[in-house]
Amino acid sequence: MISHKQITHYSIHATDGDIGGCKDILFDDQDFVARYLVADTNSWLPMSRKVVISPISVSKVNTDEQWLAINMSSQELKDSPSIDEHKPLSREYEETLFKYFGYGYYWIGPGAWGDFAHPTELADKEMEQTLAEDAAEPANHLRSCSEVHGYDVATLDEDVGHITDFIFDHTGWSLRLLVIDTNNWLPGGKKLAVLPKDIDTIDWSSHKVHVNLTQEQLMDKPEIDMDKLADASYLESILSKAEQ
Template sequence: MLVSFKQLKHFSIHATDGDIGGCRDLLFDDQDFVVRYLVADTNTWLPLSRKVVISPISVTELDLDGESVHVSMTAETLQQSPSIDEHKPVSREYEETLFQYFGYGYYWIGPGAWGDFAHPGELADGGAGEQEPESDTPKPENHLRACGEINGYDVQTSDGDLGHVCDFVFDTTDWALRLVVIDTRNWLPGGKKVVVTPTALRVIDWSSHKVDVAMDQNTLQNQPEFDAGRLAEEGYLQSLIEKA
Protein backbone atom coordinates (compact mmCIF):
# COMPACT_ATOMS: atom_id res chain seq x y z
CA MET A 1 0.00 0.00 0.00
CA LEU A 2 1.30 3.44 -0.95
CA VAL A 3 0.85 6.45 1.29
CA SER A 4 2.31 9.93 1.26
CA PHE A 5 3.75 11.94 4.12
CA LYS A 6 1.05 14.58 3.60
CA GLN A 7 -1.61 11.90 4.02
CA LEU A 8 -0.08 10.40 7.16
CA LYS A 9 0.12 13.79 8.88
CA HIS A 10 -3.68 13.70 9.07
CA PHE A 11 -3.92 10.15 10.42
CA SER A 12 -4.89 9.32 13.98
CA ILE A 13 -3.03 6.64 15.94
CA HIS A 14 -5.06 3.93 17.65
CA ALA A 15 -3.78 1.69 20.43
CA THR A 16 -5.50 -1.57 21.32
CA ASP A 17 -7.60 0.31 23.88
CA GLY A 18 -8.30 3.61 22.15
CA ASP A 19 -7.03 6.70 20.39
CA ILE A 20 -3.57 7.95 21.39
CA GLY A 21 -3.27 11.09 19.28
CA GLY A 22 -2.16 11.75 15.74
CA CYS A 23 0.82 11.22 13.48
CA ARG A 24 2.95 14.35 13.65
CA ASP A 25 6.02 13.39 11.63
CA LEU A 26 8.02 10.51 10.15
CA LEU A 27 11.68 9.71 10.71
CA PHE A 28 13.33 7.87 7.83
CA ASP A 29 16.75 6.33 7.40
CA ASP A 30 18.74 8.21 4.75
CA GLN A 31 20.89 5.15 3.97
CA ASP A 32 18.34 2.34 3.82
CA PHE A 33 15.48 4.71 2.90
CA VAL A 34 12.85 3.20 5.17
CA VAL A 35 10.65 4.75 7.85
CA ARG A 36 12.12 4.00 11.25
CA TYR A 37 9.59 5.86 13.40
CA LEU A 38 6.25 7.59 13.39
CA VAL A 39 6.32 10.61 15.71
CA ALA A 40 3.12 10.84 17.74
CA ASP A 41 1.46 14.14 18.62
CA THR A 42 1.19 13.80 22.40
CA ASN A 43 0.33 17.35 23.46
CA THR A 44 -3.04 16.31 24.87
CA TRP A 45 -1.82 13.47 27.09
CA LEU A 46 1.90 13.85 27.82
CA PRO A 47 4.02 16.69 29.25
CA LEU A 48 5.11 19.30 26.74
CA SER A 49 8.44 18.80 24.97
CA ARG A 50 8.36 15.03 25.34
CA LYS A 51 8.59 13.18 22.03
CA VAL A 52 7.09 9.72 21.58
CA VAL A 53 8.14 7.59 18.62
CA ILE A 54 6.48 4.43 17.32
CA SER A 55 8.33 1.88 15.19
CA PRO A 56 6.59 0.36 12.14
CA ILE A 57 7.24 -2.92 13.97
CA SER A 58 4.21 -1.97 16.10
CA VAL A 59 1.90 -1.11 13.19
CA THR A 60 -0.78 -3.73 12.60
CA GLU A 61 -3.02 -1.86 10.17
CA LEU A 62 -3.07 1.29 8.08
CA ASP A 63 -6.64 2.37 7.32
CA LEU A 64 -6.63 4.82 4.40
CA ASP A 65 -10.39 5.33 4.41
CA GLY A 66 -10.50 5.88 8.16
CA GLU A 67 -7.24 7.85 8.13
CA SER A 68 -5.84 5.88 11.05
CA VAL A 69 -2.79 3.87 12.07
CA HIS A 70 -3.39 0.91 14.39
CA VAL A 71 -0.60 -0.27 16.69
CA SER A 72 -0.14 -3.38 18.83
CA MET A 73 0.15 -1.72 22.24
CA THR A 74 -2.03 -0.14 24.88
CA ALA A 75 -2.09 3.59 25.51
CA GLU A 76 -0.43 3.03 28.89
CA THR A 77 2.39 1.01 27.29
CA LEU A 78 3.14 3.91 24.99
CA GLN A 79 2.86 6.47 27.78
CA GLN A 80 5.39 4.53 29.85
CA SER A 81 7.83 4.04 26.97
CA PRO A 82 11.32 5.56 27.29
CA SER A 83 11.11 9.33 26.93
CA ILE A 84 13.16 11.58 24.70
CA ASP A 85 13.33 15.35 24.70
CA GLU A 86 11.45 17.10 21.91
CA HIS A 87 14.54 18.98 20.77
CA LYS A 88 17.02 16.10 20.86
CA PRO A 89 17.69 13.60 18.06
CA VAL A 90 16.92 9.91 18.41
CA SER A 91 20.26 8.31 19.28
CA ARG A 92 21.26 4.67 18.89
CA GLU A 93 21.50 4.41 22.69
CA TYR A 94 17.88 5.54 22.92
CA GLU A 95 16.86 3.06 20.23
CA GLU A 96 18.45 0.20 22.18
CA THR A 97 16.51 1.23 25.30
CA LEU A 98 13.27 1.56 23.33
CA PHE A 99 13.65 -1.79 21.57
CA GLN A 100 14.47 -3.53 24.86
CA TYR A 101 11.36 -2.00 26.43
CA PHE A 102 9.12 -3.36 23.67
CA GLY A 103 11.06 -6.62 23.26
CA TYR A 104 11.81 -5.99 19.59
CA GLY A 105 14.71 -7.35 17.58
CA TYR A 106 17.31 -4.80 16.52
CA TYR A 107 16.91 -3.74 12.89
CA TRP A 108 20.60 -2.75 12.77
CA ILE A 109 21.81 -6.33 13.33
CA GLY A 110 21.69 -8.09 9.98
CA PRO A 111 22.29 -7.39 6.30
CA GLY A 112 19.02 -5.71 5.31
CA ALA A 113 17.00 -2.62 6.14
CA TRP A 114 15.19 -4.69 8.79
CA GLY A 115 18.10 -6.85 9.89
CA ASP A 116 17.61 -10.44 8.79
CA PHE A 117 14.00 -9.83 7.78
CA ALA A 118 12.11 -8.33 4.85
CA HIS A 119 9.34 -6.76 6.92
CA PRO A 120 9.50 -4.80 10.19
CA GLY A 121 6.71 -6.82 11.82
CA GLU A 122 8.97 -9.87 11.87
CA LEU A 123 11.08 -8.16 14.55
CA ALA A 124 8.14 -7.91 16.95
CA ASP A 125 9.02 -11.07 18.85
CA GLY A 126 12.72 -10.44 19.37
CA GLY A 127 14.19 -11.81 16.17
CA ALA A 128 17.69 -10.55 15.55
CA GLY A 129 17.60 -8.68 18.85
CA GLU A 130 18.76 -11.89 20.53
CA GLN A 131 22.14 -11.26 18.91
CA GLU A 132 23.35 -8.76 21.50
CA PRO A 133 26.41 -6.78 20.37
CA GLU A 134 29.46 -6.93 22.59
CA SER A 135 29.34 -4.20 25.25
CA ASP A 136 32.69 -2.77 24.17
CA THR A 137 31.75 -2.68 20.48
CA PRO A 138 31.37 0.92 19.23
CA LYS A 139 27.71 1.70 18.63
CA PRO A 140 26.96 2.52 14.99
CA GLU A 141 25.24 5.82 14.30
CA ASN A 142 21.74 5.87 12.95
CA HIS A 143 20.88 8.02 9.95
CA LEU A 144 17.48 9.46 10.79
CA ARG A 145 15.90 12.38 8.97
CA ALA A 146 12.55 14.01 9.72
CA CYS A 147 10.19 14.40 6.77
CA GLY A 148 8.79 17.52 8.42
CA GLU A 149 12.25 19.07 8.47
CA ILE A 150 13.21 18.22 4.88
CA ASN A 151 9.80 19.10 3.46
CA GLY A 152 10.35 22.52 1.89
CA TYR A 153 14.11 22.17 1.34
CA ASP A 154 15.34 23.67 -1.93
CA VAL A 155 16.59 21.19 -4.52
CA GLN A 156 20.09 21.67 -5.88
CA THR A 157 21.02 20.15 -9.24
CA SER A 158 24.42 20.05 -10.94
CA ASP A 159 23.71 23.38 -12.67
CA GLY A 160 21.66 25.30 -10.12
CA ASP A 161 18.67 25.16 -7.81
CA LEU A 162 15.29 24.04 -9.12
CA GLY A 163 12.19 23.50 -7.00
CA HIS A 164 11.71 22.31 -3.46
CA VAL A 165 10.80 19.05 -1.72
CA CYS A 166 7.04 18.92 -1.14
CA ASP A 167 6.20 15.31 -0.25
CA PHE A 168 7.40 11.73 0.19
CA VAL A 169 5.78 8.46 -0.92
CA PHE A 170 6.16 5.27 1.15
CA ASP A 171 5.26 1.64 0.57
CA THR A 172 3.81 0.34 3.84
CA THR A 173 4.60 -3.27 2.94
CA ASP A 174 8.12 -2.68 4.23
CA TRP A 175 7.84 1.08 4.98
CA ALA A 176 10.35 1.89 2.24
CA LEU A 177 10.69 5.40 0.82
CA ARG A 178 9.88 4.96 -2.85
CA LEU A 179 9.64 8.50 -4.21
CA VAL A 180 10.53 12.07 -3.29
CA VAL A 181 8.15 14.67 -4.72
CA ILE A 182 9.63 17.97 -5.94
CA ASP A 183 7.56 21.05 -6.78
CA THR A 184 9.09 23.21 -9.54
CA ARG A 185 6.19 25.65 -9.90
CA ASN A 186 7.81 28.43 -7.86
CA TRP A 187 10.91 28.26 -10.05
CA LEU A 188 9.63 27.66 -13.56
CA PRO A 189 6.64 29.17 -15.41
CA GLY A 190 4.22 26.31 -15.92
CA GLY A 191 6.22 24.10 -13.55
CA LYS A 192 4.87 20.91 -12.06
CA LYS A 193 5.34 18.36 -9.29
CA VAL A 194 7.80 15.68 -10.34
CA VAL A 195 9.27 12.63 -8.64
CA VAL A 196 12.75 11.23 -8.14
CA THR A 197 13.75 7.96 -6.53
CA PRO A 198 15.67 8.23 -3.22
CA THR A 199 18.83 6.92 -4.90
CA ALA A 200 18.98 10.25 -6.77
CA LEU A 201 19.57 12.08 -3.48
CA ARG A 202 23.28 12.76 -2.99
CA VAL A 203 23.31 15.06 0.04
CA ILE A 204 20.68 16.28 2.48
CA ASP A 205 22.17 19.42 4.03
CA TRP A 206 20.32 20.74 7.07
CA SER A 207 22.61 23.78 7.40
CA SER A 208 21.73 25.15 3.94
CA HIS A 209 18.23 23.60 3.87
CA LYS A 210 18.99 21.98 0.53
CA VAL A 211 18.77 18.55 -1.05
CA ASP A 212 21.39 17.81 -3.70
CA VAL A 213 20.17 15.52 -6.50
CA ALA A 214 22.34 13.68 -9.02
CA MET A 215 20.93 15.28 -12.15
CA ASP A 216 20.89 18.59 -14.00
CA GLN A 217 17.95 21.02 -14.21
CA ASN A 218 16.74 19.75 -17.58
CA THR A 219 16.70 16.14 -16.38
CA LEU A 220 14.86 17.09 -13.20
CA GLN A 221 12.14 19.10 -14.90
CA ASN A 222 11.54 16.16 -17.27
CA GLN A 223 11.02 13.66 -14.47
CA PRO A 224 7.59 11.98 -14.29
CA GLU A 225 4.79 14.23 -13.08
CA PHE A 226 3.22 13.27 -9.75
CA ASP A 227 -0.52 12.80 -9.24
CA ALA A 228 -1.37 12.14 -5.56
CA GLY A 229 -4.86 11.02 -6.54
CA ARG A 230 -3.46 7.96 -8.30
CA LEU A 231 -1.47 6.47 -5.40
CA ALA A 232 -4.07 3.76 -4.84
CA GLU A 233 -4.03 2.82 -8.53
CA GLU A 234 -2.42 -0.54 -9.24
CA GLY A 235 0.79 -0.19 -11.20
CA TYR A 236 1.07 3.58 -10.72
CA LEU A 237 4.21 3.42 -8.59
CA GLN A 238 5.98 1.09 -11.00
CA SER A 239 5.12 3.30 -13.96
CA LEU A 240 6.68 6.31 -12.21
CA ILE A 241 9.82 4.39 -11.18
CA GLU A 242 10.32 3.12 -14.72
CA LYS A 243 10.20 6.68 -16.05
CA ALA A 244 12.27 8.28 -13.26
Protein backbone atom coordinates in the same frame (compact mmCIF):
# COMPACT_ATOMS: atom_id res chain seq x y z
CA MET B 1 1.37 3.67 -0.68
CA ILE B 2 1.02 6.71 1.52
CA SER B 3 2.51 10.19 1.56
CA HIS B 4 3.95 12.06 4.52
CA LYS B 5 1.29 14.76 4.16
CA GLN B 6 -1.45 12.13 4.20
CA ILE B 7 -0.23 10.32 7.28
CA THR B 8 -0.15 13.53 9.33
CA HIS B 9 -3.96 13.42 9.08
CA TYR B 10 -4.17 9.81 10.28
CA SER B 11 -5.35 8.79 13.74
CA ILE B 12 -3.52 6.11 15.72
CA HIS B 13 -5.47 3.25 17.31
CA ALA B 14 -3.89 1.40 20.23
CA THR B 15 -5.28 -1.92 21.44
CA ASP B 16 -7.45 -0.02 23.94
CA GLY B 17 -8.54 3.00 21.91
CA ASP B 18 -7.54 6.10 19.96
CA ILE B 19 -4.33 7.77 21.16
CA GLY B 20 -4.14 10.81 18.90
CA GLY B 21 -2.54 11.25 15.52
CA CYS B 22 0.74 11.05 13.64
CA LYS B 23 2.64 14.35 13.37
CA ASP B 24 5.81 13.32 11.54
CA ILE B 25 7.93 10.51 10.09
CA LEU B 26 11.62 10.02 10.85
CA PHE B 27 13.34 8.31 7.94
CA ASP B 28 16.79 6.81 7.47
CA ASP B 29 18.67 8.70 4.76
CA GLN B 30 21.04 5.76 4.22
CA ASP B 31 18.55 2.89 3.85
CA PHE B 32 15.67 5.22 2.85
CA VAL B 33 13.10 3.63 5.11
CA ALA B 34 10.72 5.07 7.73
CA ARG B 35 12.19 4.28 11.16
CA TYR B 36 9.69 6.02 13.42
CA LEU B 37 6.30 7.71 13.43
CA VAL B 38 6.16 10.67 15.80
CA ALA B 39 2.90 10.49 17.74
CA ASP B 40 0.88 13.65 18.38
CA THR B 41 -0.33 12.81 21.87
CA ASN B 42 -1.08 16.29 23.26
CA SER B 43 -4.61 15.24 24.16
CA TRP B 44 -3.45 12.69 26.75
CA LEU B 45 0.26 13.29 27.44
CA PRO B 46 1.95 16.45 28.75
CA MET B 47 3.10 18.69 25.90
CA SER B 48 6.71 18.36 27.01
CA ARG B 49 6.74 14.59 26.48
CA LYS B 50 7.02 13.16 22.97
CA VAL B 51 6.97 9.50 21.97
CA VAL B 52 7.77 7.62 18.78
CA ILE B 53 6.31 4.46 17.28
CA SER B 54 8.38 2.01 15.25
CA PRO B 55 6.77 0.47 12.14
CA ILE B 56 7.47 -2.82 13.95
CA SER B 57 4.42 -1.95 16.07
CA VAL B 58 2.10 -1.08 13.17
CA SER B 59 -0.34 -3.92 12.60
CA LYS B 60 -2.65 -2.29 10.05
CA VAL B 61 -2.94 0.82 7.88
CA ASN B 62 -6.43 1.80 6.68
CA THR B 63 -6.01 4.27 3.83
CA ASP B 64 -9.77 4.60 3.25
CA GLU B 65 -10.63 5.67 6.80
CA GLN B 66 -7.22 7.26 7.48
CA TRP B 67 -6.04 5.44 10.58
CA LEU B 68 -3.32 3.03 11.58
CA ALA B 69 -3.40 0.42 14.32
CA ILE B 70 -0.53 -0.47 16.65
CA ASN B 71 -0.09 -3.64 18.69
CA MET B 72 0.37 -1.93 22.06
CA SER B 73 -1.83 -0.32 24.68
CA SER B 74 -1.96 3.40 25.37
CA GLN B 75 -0.26 2.75 28.73
CA GLU B 76 2.62 0.90 27.06
CA LEU B 77 3.15 3.84 24.74
CA LYS B 78 2.81 6.33 27.60
CA ASP B 79 5.49 4.49 29.59
CA SER B 80 7.87 4.16 26.64
CA PRO B 81 11.10 6.21 26.53
CA SER B 82 10.36 9.80 25.49
CA ILE B 83 12.33 11.92 23.02
CA ASP B 84 13.47 15.50 22.67
CA GLU B 85 12.02 16.35 19.27
CA HIS B 86 14.57 19.13 18.84
CA LYS B 87 17.51 16.73 19.06
CA PRO B 88 18.47 13.76 16.85
CA LEU B 89 17.67 10.29 18.14
CA SER B 90 20.80 8.50 19.35
CA ARG B 91 21.52 4.81 18.94
CA GLU B 92 21.57 4.64 22.75
CA TYR B 93 17.95 5.86 22.78
CA GLU B 94 17.00 3.35 20.08
CA GLU B 95 18.50 0.48 22.09
CA THR B 96 16.55 1.61 25.17
CA LEU B 97 13.33 1.83 23.16
CA PHE B 98 13.78 -1.57 21.49
CA LYS B 99 14.63 -3.25 24.80
CA TYR B 100 11.49 -1.73 26.34
CA PHE B 101 9.29 -3.26 23.64
CA GLY B 102 11.35 -6.46 23.26
CA TYR B 103 12.10 -5.86 19.58
CA GLY B 104 14.99 -7.19 17.56
CA TYR B 105 17.51 -4.57 16.46
CA TYR B 106 17.05 -3.48 12.83
CA TRP B 107 20.73 -2.45 12.65
CA ILE B 108 21.96 -6.04 13.11
CA GLY B 109 21.84 -7.66 9.69
CA PRO B 110 22.34 -6.72 6.04
CA GLY B 111 18.96 -5.23 5.14
CA ALA B 112 16.90 -2.17 6.04
CA TRP B 113 15.22 -4.30 8.73
CA GLY B 114 18.22 -6.43 9.65
CA ASP B 115 17.72 -10.05 8.58
CA PHE B 116 14.02 -9.54 7.82
CA ALA B 117 12.01 -8.23 4.87
CA HIS B 118 9.32 -6.46 6.90
CA PRO B 119 9.50 -4.50 10.16
CA THR B 120 6.77 -6.50 11.92
CA GLU B 121 9.02 -9.58 11.78
CA LEU B 122 11.26 -7.93 14.38
CA ALA B 123 8.51 -8.05 17.00
CA ASP B 124 9.38 -10.54 19.77
CA LYS B 125 12.83 -11.08 18.24
CA GLU B 126 14.88 -9.45 21.00
CA MET B 127 18.59 -9.89 20.28
CA GLU B 128 21.42 -10.51 22.70
CA GLN B 129 22.68 -7.23 24.09
CA THR B 130 26.26 -8.22 23.42
CA LEU B 131 25.62 -8.13 19.67
CA ALA B 132 24.87 -4.42 19.86
CA GLU B 133 27.75 -3.73 22.23
CA ASP B 134 30.20 -5.22 19.75
CA ALA B 135 28.99 -2.95 16.97
CA ALA B 136 30.67 0.40 16.35
CA GLU B 137 28.59 3.49 17.12
CA PRO B 138 27.15 4.55 13.75
CA ALA B 139 26.55 8.03 12.40
CA ASN B 140 23.01 9.29 12.87
CA HIS B 141 21.06 8.89 9.63
CA LEU B 142 17.59 9.82 10.88
CA ARG B 143 15.88 12.74 9.16
CA SER B 144 12.53 14.36 9.88
CA CYS B 145 10.19 14.61 6.90
CA SER B 146 8.79 17.84 8.34
CA GLU B 147 12.30 19.27 8.56
CA VAL B 148 13.38 18.25 5.04
CA HIS B 149 10.07 19.45 3.57
CA GLY B 150 10.84 22.77 1.90
CA TYR B 151 14.56 22.11 1.41
CA ASP B 152 15.88 23.43 -1.90
CA VAL B 153 16.91 20.82 -4.46
CA ALA B 154 20.42 21.25 -5.87
CA THR B 155 21.07 19.53 -9.19
CA LEU B 156 24.54 19.14 -10.71
CA ASP B 157 23.91 22.48 -12.46
CA GLU B 158 21.82 24.70 -10.20
CA ASP B 159 19.03 24.76 -7.62
CA VAL B 160 15.70 23.61 -9.06
CA GLY B 161 12.60 23.59 -6.86
CA HIS B 162 12.14 22.22 -3.34
CA ILE B 163 11.07 19.03 -1.55
CA THR B 164 7.31 19.01 -1.04
CA ASP B 165 6.43 15.42 -0.02
CA PHE B 166 7.59 11.84 0.55
CA ILE B 167 5.85 8.64 -0.56
CA PHE B 168 6.25 5.46 1.51
CA ASP B 169 5.27 1.84 1.01
CA HIS B 170 3.23 1.23 4.17
CA THR B 171 4.04 -2.50 4.25
CA GLY B 172 7.83 -2.47 4.43
CA TRP B 173 7.87 1.29 5.10
CA SER B 174 10.51 1.95 2.45
CA LEU B 175 10.71 5.44 0.99
CA ARG B 176 9.76 4.91 -2.65
CA LEU B 177 9.60 8.46 -4.03
CA LEU B 178 10.44 12.04 -3.12
CA VAL B 179 8.30 14.77 -4.64
CA ILE B 180 9.93 17.96 -5.91
CA ASP B 181 7.90 21.11 -6.55
CA THR B 182 9.52 23.31 -9.22
CA ASN B 183 7.08 26.20 -8.76
CA ASN B 184 9.56 28.47 -6.94
CA TRP B 185 12.01 28.01 -9.81
CA LEU B 186 9.62 27.80 -12.76
CA PRO B 187 6.28 29.67 -12.52
CA GLY B 188 3.41 27.24 -12.96
CA GLY B 189 5.90 24.49 -12.19
CA LYS B 190 5.40 20.77 -11.78
CA LYS B 191 5.51 18.19 -9.03
CA LEU B 192 8.17 15.71 -10.10
CA ALA B 193 8.86 12.25 -8.65
CA VAL B 194 12.45 11.13 -8.04
CA LEU B 195 13.82 7.93 -6.57
CA PRO B 196 15.86 7.74 -3.34
CA LYS B 197 18.82 6.52 -5.40
CA ASP B 198 18.81 9.93 -7.12
CA ILE B 199 19.65 11.58 -3.78
CA ASP B 200 23.31 12.29 -3.10
CA THR B 201 23.21 14.06 0.27
CA ILE B 202 20.80 15.88 2.56
CA ASP B 203 22.59 18.92 3.96
CA TRP B 204 21.18 20.22 7.24
CA SER B 205 23.43 23.30 7.34
CA SER B 206 22.44 24.64 3.92
CA HIS B 207 18.89 23.23 3.95
CA LYS B 208 19.47 21.56 0.61
CA VAL B 209 18.92 18.15 -0.93
CA HIS B 210 21.63 17.40 -3.48
CA VAL B 211 20.65 15.08 -6.34
CA ASN B 212 22.82 13.14 -8.79
CA LEU B 213 20.97 14.66 -11.72
CA THR B 214 21.47 17.56 -14.08
CA GLN B 215 18.74 20.16 -14.35
CA GLU B 216 17.64 18.61 -17.65
CA GLN B 217 17.55 15.08 -16.18
CA LEU B 218 15.46 16.28 -13.25
CA MET B 219 12.97 18.05 -15.49
CA ASP B 220 12.58 14.79 -17.46
CA LYS B 221 11.37 12.95 -14.34
CA PRO B 222 7.65 12.07 -14.30
CA GLU B 223 5.09 14.53 -13.05
CA ILE B 224 3.00 13.02 -10.25
CA ASP B 225 -0.65 13.55 -9.34
CA MET B 226 -0.81 13.31 -5.54
CA ASP B 227 -4.55 12.59 -5.70
CA LYS B 228 -3.85 9.20 -7.33
CA LEU B 229 -1.72 7.56 -4.64
CA ALA B 230 -4.42 4.94 -4.02
CA ASP B 231 -4.14 3.77 -7.64
CA ALA B 232 -1.52 1.00 -7.60
CA SER B 233 -1.18 0.79 -11.38
CA TYR B 234 -0.68 4.55 -11.62
CA LEU B 235 2.08 4.46 -9.02
CA GLU B 236 3.80 1.54 -10.73
CA SER B 237 3.79 3.61 -13.92
CA ILE B 238 5.36 6.57 -12.09
CA LEU B 239 8.01 4.33 -10.52
CA SER B 240 8.83 2.84 -13.90
CA LYS B 241 9.17 6.27 -15.52
CA ALA B 242 11.29 7.54 -12.61
CA GLU B 243 13.74 4.69 -13.24
CA GLN B 244 14.38 5.89 -16.78
